[in-house]
Amino acid sequence: MDGFVATFTNRLDGKGRVSVPAPFRAVMAREGHEGVYCYPALDQPAIDGGGQKLQQAIGERLSVFETFSEEHEILSTAFYGESRVLKIDGDGRIVLPDEFREHAGISDSAVFVGQGYKFQIWEPGQFAERQRQARAHLRSVTRSLSSKNPAGGDA
């Protein structure tokens, strides 16, 4: 299997460190990347994270625009300016910067949610709520599609 799969809940210690789930570290190690590429999720109180592939994908989206165009300028401000490359220490932990913790409302524990090519980091309570909504939504969609069910997204 490749890609980020399953969810893990880990605690932050007094220094603001969290262990990145070992399976996720393995995925990033396979991509050959030091550090976790992260940025605040656009429409959710969560942090998007990933490795080489994620960073590359974002770079490619920007490369569509002319280098000095206003479009490129403003998008690179949003993408790169809000991104961070978090270093993984010898024990597999990262330090979540304050901006990220505020954006996600994370205080003393964090949920790592695999999403294939990337993963997300949530505050446990908000993730539970979001998951309830997602299930409800999936249920209604599934009903409306009746038998045409693609392997229901979440694990």
Added chain:
Amino acid sequence: MDGFVATFTNRLDGKGRVSVPAPFRAVMAREGHEGVYCYPALDQPAIDGGGQKLQQAIGERLSVFETFSEEHEILSTAFYGESRVLKIDGDGRIVLPDEFREHAGISDSAVFVGQGYKFQIWEPGQFAERQRQARAHLRSVTRSLSSKNPAGGDA
């Protein structure tokens, strides 16, 4: 590979010195560049800065025009005339020339914003506004592209 990423806010001391964020210095060192190549951003109250890659990008931009054409003259004068190579002292600091500080409205602290191949230096208040714009813009662009999944499905 990975260029300038993340944002940092640093203070100017009484002599007008600011620390260039260590990760940015590392990027320029990797590019094999002494000093910071800088010029006032064309359409924004900010300073563009970077290393080898930025100089190269500007060179390519100018090379579009015939060497002795009027456009080339005007553009190269505008770019190079306002450019500076700021020396980095032993502690990783630069001195922002008055023209730059005026252009960006910088007084006692400055925000360094990574933009991949270059970075920008802003006055904190003005940057906050710019960042709002950038986020809003990114959101609208992302929505319109939302069917195109970055990093194609899985990794």
Added chain:
DNA sequence: TGGACTATCATGGGATGGTATGGGTGTCCA
């Protein structure tokens, strides 16, 4: 089958080095 041993992983804390920041001094030139 059950129990002990082991490997992996999450977590906590101390120690250390890097980084940002402030200040001092010497030098060169207008």
Added chain:
DNA sequence: TGGACACCCATACCATCCCATGATAGTCCA
């Protein structure tokens, strides 16, 4: 001679590194 500038030193804080502890799962052997 004064000011801009380069170079040097001091310090507080924070990130990183290293080691110790606990918990869990998996394995091996009696």
